[in-house]
Structures are given as C-alpha cells and as structure tokens.
Amino acid sequence: MLLDGGMTAAQPRTDLRVALFATCFNDTMWPETPKAVVRLLERLGVRVEFPMDQTCCGQMMTNTGYAGDAVPLVRHFVDVFEKYDAVVAPSGSCVGSVRDQHPMIAHLAGDPGLASEVEEVRPKVYELSEFLVDVLGVTDVGAWFPHRVTYHPTCHSLRMLRVGDRPLQLLRAVEGIDLVELPGAEECCGFGGTFAVKNADVSVAMGTDKAEHVAETGAEVLVAGDNSCLAHIGGILGRQRSGIRTMHLAEILASTKENPA
Amino acid sequence: MSIGPVQETSPTFVGMPAFPEAAREALANTQQRQNLHNATHTIRAKRAAVVAEVDDWEALRVAGADAKDEALHHLGDYLEQVEESLTANGAIVHWARDAAEANRIVIDIARAKEVDEVVKVKSMATQEIELNEALEEAGISAWETDLAELIVQLFGDRPSHILVPAIHRNRTEIRDVFLREMARFGRPAPDDLTDDPARLAEAARLHLREKFLRAKVAVSGANFAIADTGTLVVVESEGNGRMCLTLPETLISVVGIEKVLPTWDDLGPMLQLLPRSSTGERMNPYTTMWSGVHDGDGPQEVHVILLDNGRSHVLADSVGRQALRCIRCSACLNVCPVYERTGGHAYGSVYPGPIGAVLNPQLRGTSSEVDASLPYASSLCGACFDACPVRINIPELLVELRGTVAEQGGHRAESAAMKAAAWVLSDPRRLAVAQKGATTAGKLIGKRTITKVPGLGAWTDARNLPTPPKETFRQWWAREHEEGGQR
Amino acid sequence: MSPSTSAREEILARVRSATADITSEPRLIARSASGSLPSQLAERAISRAVGAEEGTLELFAENVADYRAAVVRVPAAEVGGAVVDALRSAGVQSVVTPTGLDQSWAEAVGAAFDVVTEAAATSAQQLDQVDAVVTGSAIGIATTGTIVLDHQPDQGRRELTLVPDTHVCVIRDDQVVHDVPEAVTRLRTAAGQQRPLTWVSGPSATSDIELQRVEGVHGPRTLVVIIAGTP
Numbered sequence: 001m002l003l004d005g006g007m008t009a010a011q012p013r014t015d016l017r018v019a020l021f022a023t024c025f026n027d028t029m030w031p032e033t034p035k036a037v038v039r040l041l042e043r044l045g046v047r048v049e050f051p052m053d054q055t056c057c058g059q060m061m062t063n064t065g066y067a068g069d070a071v072p073l074v075r076h077f078v079d080v081f082e083k084y085d086a087v088v089a090p091s092g093s094c095v096g097s098v099r100d101q102h103p104m105i106a107h108l109a110g111d112p113g114l115a116s117e118v119e120e121v122r123p124k125v126y127e128l129s130e131f132l133v134d135v136l137g138v139t140d141v142g143a144w145f146p147h148r149v150t151y152h153p154t155c156h157s158l159r160m161l162r163v164g165d166r167p168l169q170l171l172r173a174v175e176g177i178d179l180v181e182l183p184g185a186e187e188c189c190g191f192g193g194t195f196a197v198k199n200a201d202v203s204v205a206m207g208t209d210k211a212e213h214v215a216e217t218g219a220e221v222l223v224a225g226d227n228s229c230l231a232h233i234g235g236i237l238g239r240q241r242s243g244i245r246t247m248h249l250a251e252i253l254a255s256t257k258e259n260p261a
Numbered sequence: 262m263s264i265g266p267v268q269e270t271s272p273t274f275v276g277m278p279a280f281p282e283a284a285r286e287a288l289a290n291t292q293q294r295q296n297l298h299n300a301t302h303t304i305r306a307k308r309a310a311v312v313a314e315v316d317d318w319e320a321l322r323v324a325g326a327d328a329k330d331e332a333l334h335h336l337g338d339y340l341e342q343v344e345e346s347l348t349a350n351g352a353i354v355h356w357a358r359d360a361a362e363a364n365r366i367v368i369d370i371a372r373a374k375e376v377d378e379v380v381k382v383k384s385m386a387t388q389e390i391e392l393n394e395a396l397e398e399a400g401i402s403a404w405e406t407d408l409a410e411l412i413v414q415l416f417g418d419r420p421s422h423i424l425v426p427a428i429h430r431n432r433t434e435i436r437d438v439f440l441r442e443m444a445r446f447g448r449p450a451p452d453d454l455t456d457d458p459a460r461l462a463e464a465a466r467l468h469l470r471e472k473f474l475r476a477k478v479a480v481s482g483a484n485f486a487i488a489d490t491g492t493l494v495v496v497e498s499e500g501n502g503r504m505c506l507t508l509p510e511t512l513i514s515v516v517g518i519e520k521v522l523p524t525w526d527d528l529g530p531m532l533q534l535l536p537r538s539s540t541g542e543r544m545n546p547y548t549t550m551w552s553g554v555h556d557g558d559g560p561q562e563v564h565v566i567l568l569d570n571g572r573s574h575v576l577a578d579s580v581g582r583q584a585l586r587c588i589r590c591s592a593c594l595n596v597c598p599v600y601e602r603t604g605g606h607a608y609g610s611v612y613p614g615p616i617g618a619v620l621n622p623q624l625r626g627t628s629s630e631v632d633a634s635l636p637y638a639s640s641l642c643g644a645c646f647d648a649c650p651v652r653i654n655i656p657e658l659l660v661e662l663r664g665t666v667a668e669q670g671g672h673r674a675e676s677a678a679m680k681a682a683a684w685v686l687s688d689p690r691r692l693a694v695a696q697k698g699a700t701t702a703g704k705l706i707g708k709r710t711i712t713k714v715p716g717l718g719a720w721t722d723a724r725n726l727p728t729p730p731k732e733t734f735r736q737w738w739a740r741e742h743e744e745g746g747q748r
Numbered sequence: 749m750s751p752s753t754s755a756r757e758e759i760l761a762r763v764r765s766a767t768a769d770i771t772s773e774p775r776l777i778a779r780s781a782s783g784s785l786p787s788q789l790a791e792r793a794i795s796r797a798v799g800a801e802e803g804t805l806e807l808f809a810e811n812v813a814d815y816r817a818a819v820v821r822v823p824a825a826e827v828g829g830a831v832v833d834a835l836r837s838a839g840v841q842s843v844v845t846p847t848g849l850d851q852s853w854a855e856a857v858g859a860a861f862d863v864v865t866e867a868a869a870t871s872a873q874q875l876d877q878v879d880a881v882v883t884g885s886a887i888g889i890a891t892t893g894t895i896v897l898d899h900q901p902d903q904g905r906r907e908l909t910l911v912p913d914t915h916v917c918v919i920r921d922d923q924v925v926h927d928v929p930e931a932v933t934r935l936r937t938a939a940g941q942q943r944p945l946t947w948v949s950g951p952s953a954t955s956d957i958e959l960q961r962v963e964g965v966h967g968p969r970t971l972v973v974i975i976a977g978t979p
C-alpha cells in the first residue's frame with residue numbers, strides 16, 4: 001500500500017536477525033508491551049527472537065550512583081545481544097542507557113575488550129519507533145485504534161535518543177485515531193527513576209502538572225514510549241479517578257480491527 | 262603533587278537541610294511557585310525565539326565549549342598569560358587561594374584608600390566568597406547596585422536566581438521595602454511611590470546615583486578575562502555596571518580562574534551565546550571591556566584578584582571539569598522543571614538550579630547534607646544540557662556525582678539493595694526466580710487498584726501503583742515457544 | 749596555607765597538577781608583540797567576516813529600533829540638523845560634546861544649546877547637571893542592533909556617554925558590520941593599544957521586577973541613533 005507520505009509498508013526483512021530486548025521492567029511488570037511488539041513485528045514480516053538469557057541494561061544502578069554494580073550487567077548485555085543484526089526495545093529510557101551510558105561504564109570498568117564490544121553492539125540497539133521508521137522504513141503499520149489519544153514524548157526518547165516525531169508519524173497513520181496535541185509536551189513528567197521516590201514531592205508536583213495537561217486534551221488514552229513514565233503519570237491520573245488510560249506506543253500500533261487493544 | 266582543596270562551605274549554608282526537605286517547603290509557597298512559573302516560562306520563550314534566529318546555534322555552542330576547554334586544559338599557561346597582559350596594561354594582579362584570602366585583599370585595598378563604602382556590580386564570585394559580609398565586619402559598607410541585588414539587600418534576603426535574583430518577590434513587596442528601608446541607607450524613596458515597575462526603577466536610579474557619584478572604590482566580577490589582550494568584560498543591562506566600572510578612582514575585580522578565555526576572538530561566539538541564553542536578547546544593553554588602566558578615562562587604579570576557592574579541585578576531575586565552562590547564563594535554571602517548582606533557595610548556595618546541583622558538591626565536596634542531596638535533585642530529563650550554551654552535560658555530571666556520594670557510604674540500605682538487584686539481574690535464572698514474587702502478588706491482587714503499600718509511602722501518597730501481571734513476558738514466551746527461544 | 753609559598757605559586761601548582769592528564773599543546777598562547785593574529789585564528793576570523801551582507805543597514809536600523817532606541821537615517825550633509833532635531837525633541841537644554849566631535853555637528857549644536865566641552869566637564873558630578881551628549885561611534889552590528897563605542901576623541905571619555913540622560917549617537921553607514929564576530933575582529937588592536945569599549949544595545953533596561961521590562965535605569969534613558977549616509 002502506498003501512503004500519503006509516499007512511504008510504503010515494510011517489506012518483510014527476513015534477512016535481519018532481530019532480537020527483542022523486552023527490558024526487565026516490561027518483562028516483569030508490563031508484559032503486554034513486549035507481547036505487542038512481537039505481534040506488531042511479526043505482522044510486518046519481521047522474525048523476532050527473544051533471547052531468554054537477557055536481563056537488564058543497568059540503568060537503575062548507574063543513575064543511582066552505582067555504576068560499578070552495572071558492569072556485570074553491561075557485560076551480560078553485550079554477550080546476549082552481540083550476535084544479532086538489530087535489537088529492538090520498547091523503552092526510550094533503556095535504549096538511551098545502552099547508547100549513552102554503556103560506553104562510560106565499560107570505561108569505568110577499565111576493560112578495553114568490553115569497551116570495544118559495547119561499541120559494536122550499541123549502534124544496533126533501537127527504540128521501537130526508530131526501528132520501524134529507520135530500519136523497516138514504515139510509518140503506516142496497519143494499525144486500527146478508534147480513540148482520542150494524546151502522546152507524551154518521554155525525556156530520554158526526546159533528548160537522549162532524539163526520536164523526534166517518529167512516534168507521531170506512526171500514530172498519525174493509525175486508522176481511526178483522533179490524535180490531539182499535548183500542551184507542554186516536552187516537559188518532564190517527573191518520574192526520573194529513583195527521583196520519583198527520593199524527591200517524591202517535586203516528582204508528584206511535576207506529574208500533577210503533566211496529568212493536568214493530559215486531562216485538558218480530553219483524550220481517553222495517554223500514550224508514550226516508556227512504561228515507567230506512564231506508571232507515574234498513570235498513577236496520578238488513577239488517584240484522581242480521571243478515567244484516562246495509559247498505553248504504550250507498541251500496544252496501539254499492534255492494535256487491529258481483528259485484534260483490538 | 263596534590264589536588265587543590267575543596268572550598269569551605271560558608272556559615273550561611275552550613276546545616277542547610279537536604280534538598281528534598283527544603284523543596285517541600287518551597288513547594289508549599291504558592292505565590293513563589295507562581296512567580297517562578299511565570300518567570301521561567303517567559304524567559305524560556307524569549308530564549309527559544311532568539312536562538313532560532315541564529316543560523317547554526319549548534320556550531321556556536323561547539324565553538325563556545327571549545328574556547329573554554331582550551332582555556333581550562335591549559336589553565337596554568339593562560340593564567341600566566343592573563344597576568345602578564347593585565348600587568349602590561351597597568352593592572353595590579355593578586356591571587357587568592359580561598360574566600361578568606363580574596364576578602365582580605367579587597368579589605369586591604371579599601372583600607373588603603375581610606376573608604377568606608379564601596380559600590381558593587383552584581384557578581385557571582387563575590388557572592389560565593391561572601392565579600393559583603395566580610396566588608397561589613399571590617400566596617401565597610403558594600404552597596405549592591407543591580408536593581409534585583411539592591412532589592413535582595415534591602416530585604417536582608419538571599420538571591421534565588423542567578424540572573425533575576427529577586428524573582429521570588431513581587432512588586433508590592435518591593436515597593437514596601439523601598440519605602441521602609443531606602444532611607445536607612447541613603448536617599449529615601451519618594452513618599453508617593455507606587456508599585457509600578459517604572460516608578461520603582463526610577464526610585465532605585467535616584468537612590469543609587471548619589472552613591473555612584475560619591476564612590477571612590479568599586480568592586481566587580483568579570484564575565485570573561487581575555488588572556489592575550491589582558492581585557493576584562495562585564496555584561497549587564499541596567500548601566501549600574503558601567504557606573505561602577507567607570508566613575509570610581511579604584512576598581513577591584515574578583516575573577517574566578519575559570520573565567521579566562523584564551524584569545525580576544527573567542528568573544529565572537531561568547532557574545533552571541535551569552536545574551537541569547539541569558540536574558541533571551543540578541544544582545545544585552547551594555548557590555549564594558551577594559552584592559553587595565555586607560556589613561557585619563559575611568560579608574561586609574563585597577564586591581565584584579567584571581568580566585569581559586571575550590572576551582573582547581575573541580576579541574577582535577579577529567580569528566581567533572583566541564584562544569585567550569587559555565588558562563589552563568591542561567592539558561593539551565595529557566596528550563597529546569599525542578600527549579601521551576603522549588604526555586605533557588607532549596608539548593609543551599611549562591612549557585613542554584615541544575616548547574617548548582619553539580620557545582621556545589623563539586624566545589625564544596627559532598628560531606629554536608631545539602632551537598633550530598635543535590636546530585637539527586639534532578640529527574641535527569643536533560644533539558645539543561647540541551648539549553649546550555651557551552652554544552653555542559655549536566656545529567657552526566659549528576660550521575661557521576663551520585664557515584665561519589667554512593668561511594669562515601671551513608672546510603673547503606675540503598676547500596677545493599679543495588680548490589681542485590683545487580684546480583685539478581687546479572688543472571689536470567691535469578692531474575693526469573695525474583696519475578697515469581699511479582700506474579701504471585703499479581704495473582705493475589707487481581708484487578709484491584711493498589712493505593713497503599715507499607716514502606717512505599719513516598720510513591721503511594723499521591724500515586725497508585727501499577728498492578729503486577731499474573732505472568733511475566735518471559736513465562737509467556739516460554740509457553741508460546743516451547744521448543745526454546747525461536748518460533 | 750603555608751606562608752613560604754605564595755598564593756600565586758600554589759594556585760598555579762594546583763592547576764598544573766589538575767591538568768596533568770592533558771597532553772595537547774596550548775593552541776593560542778603565542779602572543780605576538782604586533783598584535784597580529786596567529787595564522788589559524790586569522791583564518792577563522794576572516795572566514796566569519798565576509799563583508800556586509802545584503803540588507804545589513806536595514807537590519808541594523810530595524811534591530812536598533814526594536815530595542816526602543818530612536819533611529820534616524822540622513823545623508824552625511826544633514827547630520828548636524830538631525831542632531832539638533834533629536835536633541836530638541838528630547839527637550840534638552842545643555843549638551844556635552846567630546847573634543848574630537850565633527851566640527852560641523854559641534855557648530856550646529858553650539859548654535860542651539862548650552863554646550864559644555866569635554867575638557868570643561870572634569871567631574872561626574874558636573875556631568876550629572878548636563879542633559880545630553882552627542883558622539884560619533886566605532887562600529888555598528890546589524891544582527892544585534894548594537895553600537896560599539898571605543899571612546900576615541902569623537903566619542904569622549906566613558907563617563908560622557910554614561911551620566912547625561914540623553915545620548916545622540918551618530919554612525920556612518922560604512923561602520924556597520926553584519927554580525928558579532930566581524931565586529932570582534934575589527935576591534936582587535938595591537939598589544940598596549942587597547943581601548944576601553946562600551947557596547948550599547950538600546951537604552952538601559954531592567955526586568956528585575958516581575959520580569960516586566962523597564963527602559964532606563966542608570967544609563968542614558970533616551971538613545972537616538974543617527975545613521976549617516978557615506979558622503
């Protein structure tokens with residue numbers, strides 16, 4: 001099919017060996033997201049593997065001041081993923097950690113071997129919207145989601161990965177969607193990992209403002225590329241009994257008429 | 262050779278509460294929050310507009326960072342050069358290892374001039390060393406002449422923003438303090454003073470003019486000190502800077518050693534980066550450049566005090582030294598979602614906001630409660646790095662400093678938890694076992710909402726918790742792909 | 749603090765040990781007595797300073813006006829009249845004139861106002877009694893609407909353009925450059941011959957009270973810029 005933007009739907013990329021990095025948080029707390037990635041990619045003709053040995057990128061340790069403790073995780077990460085052509089993860093934050101922090105951690109470990117492995121693996125790691133738009137060259141993934149939706153660009157997607165409007169390109173092409181702009185979209189929601197607990201008052205103040213903006217849009221669904229931020233904003237929206245649902249981008253893109261989300 | 266010492270935390274800030282407590286108090290101050298919200302959002306928009314006018318802002322940022330790095334990487338050489346050029350231009354150069362030494366030099370000069378007052382241009386370095394307090398103790402009055410600093414001084418307050426230090430005060434409060442306090446220090450405010458900002462500015466003009474015309478000694482900082490020409494630069498808006506830098510007979514400038522720029526031409530990028538990032542203007546109203554003593558024009562006795570006060574300590578850290586590129590524009594404050602809500606006082610220093618969260622623990626070490634808490638006063642959203650005209654990677658530095666704080670211990674439970682988590686997460690089998698806990702909870706809770714969990718009050722006081730699933734992704738995948746790993 | 753080492757020696761030692769990991773050579777340390785640029789730097793400066801672009805003057809006038817200075821454009825021969833007009837509409841009575849001010853402007857001003865010469869104005873207190881100053885200028889910068897004074901005899905000592913409340917400033921159109929780096933390059937002088945510089949972009953201003961911009965705090969509250977055509 002040919003789309004407005006002149007972009008064709010993905011050709012099956014059977015030539016690529018693609019791994020799913022679910023991320024430890026999604027794996028444990030939000031399995032629907034990686035499941036949606038699998039459904040979506042398979043629908044687009046991509047054979048995706050889930051290496052069962054995978055664990056975690058180490059971001060939590062690094063950002064809390066325990067980069068040393070993250071060294072074995074980085075080592076493990078490159079061991080698990082180095083044999084793949086591409087690694088897809090439904091988390092801007094974890095991909096940001098792999099891309100921006102793994103080299104620093106390898107450096108810290110004083111292990112040049114690890115550093116060079118990191119350099120080899122990290123350019124192959126993609127956030128979901130990057131993989132779809134840049135690697136598969138697709139913006140219309142054939143999704144159907146007849147709801148009013150607003151999109152929050154999470155900080156790490158926005159400023160570390162610079163995914164730009166890729167998620168919006170993907171969302172705009174979803175059939176039936178009513179996509180509304182989020183005021184103050186680029187402002188942080190206040191999650192920030194351990195910040196949410198260590199500076200809970202400020203975190204909640206930020207999240208409350210974000211939730212207010214979301215409510216202003218009249219959206220039924222708040223979508224983002226990171227479930228951790230969504231848990232924070234959603235936790236506030238839930239406490240306010242706003243009735244607004246939060247969903248990961250992957251789940252909307254995986255939704256079809258036959259198998260609606 | 263040993264590394265330079267950290268600076269001593271001044272008595273004003275010793276014993277400040279950790280950031281989260283100070284922040285809680287600030288958050289409760291609705292008036293201040295509203296002022297800050299308006300201020301930061303207004304400057305943000307202005308900055309964005311003038312930055313967009315520049316063809317290649319990114320190239321400018323790189324040039325700015327590069328100039329500062331060149332100076333910092335070879336700081337010993339450039340300091341010697343700036344000393345030589347300044348001396349050749351007729352200035353007298355002094356060196357101060359710490360705040361006490363710098364203050365003593367200023368006091369000695371003022372005493373030699375037999376004055377009991379000095380006029381001052383807004384300067385972060387002199388605030389850092391608490392020069393005004395030191396002068397006062399020596400019986401010398403220091404008159405702040407920047408409008409906001411004057412307001413802060415009349416209130417007996419502390420500044421809350423680098424650029425607009427009185428941003429936490431509104432116009433009515435300012436009128437009241439002018440009426441109440443100005444007469445104690447000089448020309449009183451007119452009786453019919455209103456809270457119209459133009460009238461308030463006029464009152465300040467008249468109050469200060471008498472001091473400018475009378476002052477024999479002025480104290481300033483400098484935005485830049487140019488090594489090859491021996492020139493100091495002060496960037497300002499109101500003209501109080503020009504008054505201080507031009508009219509008195511003696512001028513004393515306290516200049517942090519990191520203010521050195523290698524060459525005159527570095528002003529090209531810097532004078533484009535600073536005003537646009539700072540006040541959101543294409544150019545600030547006034548910039549003064551002086552190269553020592555100019556015959557028959559301006560102060561005929563010019564002193565420059567090169568101040569270390571912890572900077573050489575920061576310089577010794579190969580990652581952390583990038584913070585010394587800071588040109589104090591305050592762009593990072595204005596885009597910071599944390600600063601916007603807490604204001605500047607919670608940072609327990611004259612340097613607030615994202616750069617303060619980095620610079621204070623770097624300069625003062627992390628032994629005090631407030632300094633140890635500052636690296637965590639950020640959600641690491643990265644807005645500061647994007648805005649910084651000299652590309653200081655503030656999130657990276659915060660993470661590095663968290664490492665320093667973690668290393669010094671004190672967070673024992675957290676450290677143990679991180680070690681345990683790393684142990685679990687470095688092995689998929691251990692992870693699978695640990696995940697059982699979550700799914701068991703998930704099965705128990707079912708579809709109910711979690712609003713309270715003992716020990717998780719920091720989260721659940723205002724937020725529901727996500728409900729854990731009954732099955733992890735890993736378990737689902739194994740079930741779906743029984744023959745192992747692939748379909 | 750050990751009394752045996754001076755602060756200078758100690759700070760330099762600390763700084764050198766802090767940067768001991770740096771292996772590169774300082775790039776720009778060669779200060780030449782003539783003040784000419786090291787070659788790499790000269791190239792950088794020149795590539796940025798490719799002449800005035802189309803519309804530079806218009807942009808200059810626009811940006812000066814944008815900072816709420818009054819802008820007047822006149823042929824060179826009419827500057828004297830324009831200066832007098834500007835001073836009249838500012839309602840001034842006394843004017844200080846720098847020693848090297850253009851003879852014809854000085855005469856025009858002298859015919860209409862009480863004039864104090866730079867030589868006669870020996871103190872700031874005295875200048876505080878004068879209403880206005882008329883000067884030439886060194887450079888104008890279009891993208892920022894800036895006037896740079898280098899306080900040559902046609903501009904006078906710094907206090908002349910600071911204390912009186914009105915400043916009428918004349919700039920020839922060939923003194924206007926396009927952007928900041930070009931101005932910086934032009935303003936570089938040989939070692940030992942540096943001039944004090946004042947960069948003026950609009951009248952003084954403050955936004956210290958609730959961020960509301962107020963024009964005019966301590967510097968001249970009225971700034972008139974007269975752009976003179978090249979004769």
Ligand code: SF4
Pocket residue numbers: 538586587588589590591592593594616645648649650651652653
């Ligand atoms: S860190 Fe950067 S943005 Fe913040 S004040 Fe310094 S120079 Fe400006």
